[in-house]
Every structure is written in structure tokens, then in C-alpha cells.
Amino acid sequence: MHGQPHVVIVGGGFAGLWATRALARDAVRITLVDRRNHHLFQPLLYQVATAGLSAPDIAAPLRHILRRQGNVEVRLGEVTAIDTAGRQVRLADGGVLDYDFLLLASGATHAYFGHDDWATAAPGLKTLEDALAIRRRVLLAFERAEAASDPDQRAAWLEFAVVGGGPTGVELAGTLAEIARHTLRDEFRRIDPAQARVRLIEAGPRVLSSFPESLSAKAATQLRRLGVEVVTGRPVAHIDDQGYTLELGDGRQERVPARTVLWAAGVAASPLGALLQAERDHAGRVLVGPDLSIPGRPEVFVAGDLASVRQGDRAVPGVAPAAKQMGRHVGDAIRARLASRPAPGFRYRDFGNLATIGRMAAVVDLHGLKLSGIVAWWFWLVAHVFFLIGFRNRLAVLTNWAWAYWTYQRHARIIFGPSRPRGATGDTDDTGDAPAERRR
Template sequence: MVIIGCGFGGLEAARALRGADVAITLVDKTNHHLFQPLLYQVATAGLPAPAIAAPARHLFRDQDNVTTLLGDVMAVDPAAREVRLRDGQALPYDHLVVAAGATHSYFGRDDWARFAPGLKTLADAFEIRRRVLLAFEAAEKESDPGRRDPWLTFVVIGGGPTGVEMAGTLAEIARDTLPGEFRHIDPAAARILLVEGGPRVLQAMPESLSASARRQLEKLGVEVRVGSRVTAIDGEGLEVQPAGDAPALRIESRCIVWAAGVAASPLGRQIAEATGAQTDRAGRVVVEPDLTVPGHPSISVIGDLAAAQSHQPGHAPRPVPGVSPAAKQMGRSAAGNILHRLRGEPTQAFRYRDYGNLATIGRNSAVVDLWTPWRRIEFSGWPAWVFWLFAHIYFLIGFRNRLVVLIDWASAYWSRQRYARVVTGIDPGVRDA
């Protein structure tokens, strides 16, 4: 069998088949598994990249039925039962698990990508870190206040967990990490804006936690603009249309981060065209209750690439959110159903167990919406921050990564410093693709 993608879903599917009489080829266009919930920490110099990534070959060194390949999947051929790579190689399969993940969505304005990078890969994190740190360097050299201010204006677009965490961390960099290191600027005077098109930040959480998150952001000095739609982005800044009849607002900024939209990997549409399956507006493949493609029981689609529903007994089907716990559970479910088929048994409908949501805002600040079998628990502030911290350490892959992150976070907490601040080059501007 073939598994496409070494994210949460693909990794969990392969691990669930440990010891099974199945020969697995795991193919990914990177050589590592990435713990995406902490990717923003790399982008903001809080953690080094190896702390949240692990080589795929190392992860499966003791699982003899897994062969890992580095390759870029271009297409799936259901008729030939082959996965085709960019280099021309074809991988035959009896069973296929597609966990190719998601990418950024600019809502039809892909030309904005070069001015406002998103955050999905280590390369994205390195680019955002470069732009953030070199913006302060450019401001240090600029004597004209009118030309300096855009370098000290940072805009995060999107008020979901990634946007909230990014904005809060940028404020901490400006207020806590950099003061005293520059001679001609005051980093603490930097302006951090969070722009959200909806009525509130963290819309997946209860309104009380959303309001708490906004208060904590504003306490850090972040300007939160909700109900504001971005209408233009260029190399000099962006235009924002507030709600109602207010005129459009121009914000001059040289560092913009996109955290507003997600789209499925283009592989989803290719699979849909090849199989006759449907896709939703985000390009996700609409799957059967057991996560297989309609009419193609040998192909399972999981994670951010699947428009899946949870089928809990006694309840109407509910859409599965695009979060890492869901991807992991889908990986285990898809692997289990492959074993059912091999034994000639009926497959099982996917049932998602929702444990809730959490997001950190900054030092000692977070919000947690925890779903237990007994009741829903909501809390924020320092207790939520401690819960967020240990939850992320627990779910990291590998003991070494957990230890490194724990040590780095402890050091940063007491020193208020961020030591992963090495970038290359001296040009702070937009790089051509």
C-alpha cells in the first residue's frame, strides 16, 4: 500500500499498521514530519526548526514494513492503481491513503502571496522570521520617521488560532525581547495589528473565550480590528474595508503575515477528477462514512484533504474540523478499515472525538475550551497557558523534541529572550518567487 503525506494523518495511519502483514510505502515531498501547531514559534524565533520536526526515516527506523520515499506526488491513477511522482516514477498500490494536507488560500488573489506569506511549512516560517527581524534592522537605519514607521508596523491577517498566536508573539518580541538592542529605534513602539473579517477572533470558540482572547491581545498592545475585510495587498502595505459604510483604510506596512485562509492540496481536485468524486469549496474530497472515495474503496482520503463527517451513534452526521487531532483519528480509522478489508470484514464509519480547542496569546495568557465526557470546561489566563504548554509538549513527536522545547521555553520564560534569531541576507524586502 501507499501513504501520501507524513503529516499527522499519514504518520498515524502508518503507525497503526505496525506489525500488520502490509508493505507500506510512505511518500512525502519533505523528509520530515512537522508539528504544525508550533510552527509559529519557529517563525517568531522562539524555537529552532529541529525542535518541532523529525526526519521521517528516523521515525520509522524500527518499523520494518514501512519504506519512506522523498517525492512530489503529481497524480493518482485509479485505473492503473498507481501514484505518479514528478520525477516520472510510478508507485503501484493495492490500498492508498491520501493525507496530502492543505495549503494557503488567498480567496482568488494568489498575487498577494509574495507580499503576505502564509505559514504551513518550515520554509514559510523561515521567510516570515526573516521579514520580521530584518524589518527592525531596516527601521534602525531609517532616519525619516515617515519612512521608518511602515517597517515598525506588523499586520497579521486572520483571527484564528494561528493569527492570534502570531500577533501575540510579535507583540512580545517588540515589547520584551528586542528593547535595549537598538540605538536609534524603540522596538517597543512597534505597531502590531490583527485584522479579522468576522465579528470576533477565535470564532470556533465560545464568545466568552473569544472576548477573553481579545482582551489579552489588547493588553499586550495588539490592535484588534474585527469586521474588517482586506481588499488589497502590495509591497507597501494593505487596504482594509471596515464593516458598515466606513471608508477603506490604508495601512502602510512592510511586514504582513497571512493566516486567513486554508485550501486543500491541489491533489484533491486531481483525485476527484480521476474518480468522479465531489469536492467542496475548499477543494477537499467528499468521502464516504468510512473515509474512502465513493466507488473506489481502495482509496482513503484523510486529514485536511477530506470533507469528512463524524458518524456518532444516535446523532446526525457532523462535519469534521481541519485540526490535527481529527487528522490523527482519521489516520487510525483508515488503517483499521484497511485491516478490516484484508480480513473480509465490513468497514467502520468514522467517529470523531472532539476534545475541544486551545490557543495561546502570549506569556501567561491563553484560552482553553475543553470537552470532557462529563461537561464542557472553559478557562483562560495563566491556568490555560500552563495547560496549553504541557499539552503541546505531550503531543510532540519524540523525547528529544519534548526535552528541547521544554528547556527552550523555560529559558525564554525566565530571560524573556528568543535565541533562534539567525537569518541570512540583509535585504528586508519582498523576495521574488
């Protein structure tokens, strides 16, 4: 068995997992390396952040998913170096993996465009830990507002802003408004959660800019109906833990006291891309050839959000279907190489674009067929639950959603870690130092 070609796949997201599965029947041995033990169904991550789903609902251990695929070994580990000349991957625990083929598919992370100091004040959403941190922050904000004696402090705790009007920002803002208006109804005695203001802030002229203009407009209307204040054409000039500042143009600015700001404005490629000696684009994505290998290294592939792929005059978008297609393609390309056939060129099949907004609100663009509102929401729901990995998860998610739909309740409203609400005293560290200490 050790005589078989060794394929090392870094990253158990959509690209890495689909490549692994594509090679299930081939005479190779595969090592799938991830620094986490689970595959994450990222399209539903915002539901964990907003307490609608539990973390295990949208994640499954990679080992479990792949337990019956005999030619794969799952390795929990963090890649620290790649030697493309010597064909070796080095791990933080000292492990060294020799490879015959390498797929780097370590995805993307959120980016603050040179404002890394905003990261503590405005967390982004890429991992389960991010989602739980956002959940904690949002739920604690209402607790702090209830405990605050100073009206200004109270107002700042009831002021929510989501920066970035792409799909993640739209989902977060829509769901936050639902929580404030419906989920928390009757639960507080000193504040009315429905008075919370949820603002979605987009620097560009419209939300969901990757959709046709008519659907952007419909999305904005649906957001407003859910209770979100949509602000477009206003870049954020500054964020700190007491609030944020908007550019109004002509040098004027608006300062808004707000204790909860969420970041959904940018992504950058995983830093592992820098470990390859290969050209990268402005977002750090690795430029790959038509077969997704890097120039001069036909045995090294990059796929998913880390890959910069152009199809004609358009860039292949960083969405789950594209990552799966790239992963599958890399499997095919490796098979072709092993058979000494030329590797086929990658072709992205774009089936359309979906974005959910909130309860019964979504937009769908199927290239010709445009849907919005309830119909789009059902389309989105069925598509997402259908693609969720693992039968049990699908069942659990459907149950949770049916429950949430009828009751407006969100079952995962647990704040982990003891919290000391310092209320009106102006505490700046409100996102929980405690959990880790408790964990020792």
C-alpha cells in the same frame, strides 16, 4: 514480502504518519511518500516563525521516526498523477508505485481567496520554509526601521499586521507583540521596538470564532494586554508591499502603510485532491464516505485536512487530533478490508479546543470547562509538548521555553542570507533573494 498487499500513503503529516503506525503489525508493505524528508509538528510552527524555536526542534526525519517499523519504506518524492482505475501513483522522478490501498493525506495550504497577488506581500504559514521566511521578514523590519532616515518609512517598518483572527493569527500577533515589547528591549539605538504597532485584523465579528463567545472576548482582552490592537469586522480590501487597505463600511476605506503583513486568513486543500476523480467541497477537500474511502473506490482513502468529513450536522475540523484519529481509522479500515470484514465508520472524538495567545495567555474549551489566562496557557503547553514527536525534541523545546520564559529571549533570531538594507530608498523586494543564490 512482495506478495503482501501494498499500501501507499501520500503525506507524512499527522494523518499519514498515524495511519502508517496503525499498520505496524499488519501483513502489508507500506510506502510512505512525502516531498519533504520530515514530519512537522505544525501546532508549534508559529514558534519557528517568531524565532522561539529552531526548525529542527519541531521536525523529525520520517525515516528516523519509522526506522524500526520494518514493513514501511519511506520515499522522498512528489506525486504528479494518480490512476485510480489502474491503481498507480506516479512520481515526479519517474517512479511508479502500484498499490492495493491508497491513502491520500497531503494536507492543506494557505489560500488567498482569489487574491494570489497578495501572496508575495503577505506570506502565509504552512511549512518550515514559510516560517523561516516570516522570521526573516519580521527581524529585518526592525533592522530597516533602525536604518531608515525618513520618519514615514521608519513608521511603515514598525507597522505589523496579521490578517485573520483564527488560532494561527492570534498566535502570531501575540508573539509579535512580545518580541517588540520584550525580546528586543535595549538592542536598538534609534528606534524603540516597543513603539511598533501590531494589528490583528479579522473580517468577522470576533477572533477565534470556533470558540464560545465568552472565550473569544477573553482572547481579545488578553491580546490587548499583550499589546496587540484587535480589529474586528473589517475585511481587507487590498494588500501590497507598501501597506494594506481596510474596508470600514459605507464604501469608506482606511489605507495603512505597513511593510510587514502576515496572512493567516484562509486555508485550501492540497492540490493533490484534484488528482482523484472525486467530488470536492468549496475549499477543495475531497468528500469521503463514512469509512473515509471515496465513493466507488473502497481501496482509496482520504484523511486529515484534505478530507471533508461530516459528523452529524458538524464538519470535522482541520486540527491535529482529528487528523490523527482519521489516520488511525484508515489503518483499521484497511485491516478490516484485508480480513473481509466491513470497515467501521469513522467517529470523531472531540476532546476540546485550545488556542495559545502569547506569554501566559491562552484559551481552552473542554466542552463545559472553559479556561483562559495562565491556567489555560499551562494546559496548552503541557498538551503540546506532550504530543511533540520524538523525546529529544520534547526535551529541547521545554529547555528552550524555560529559557525564553525566564529571559524573554528567543534564541533563534538568525537572519539567513546576506541582506542589503536599502532603508528609506523604498525597496520592494525585502524578503531575501540572496539565500538561494548563496546555496549554489
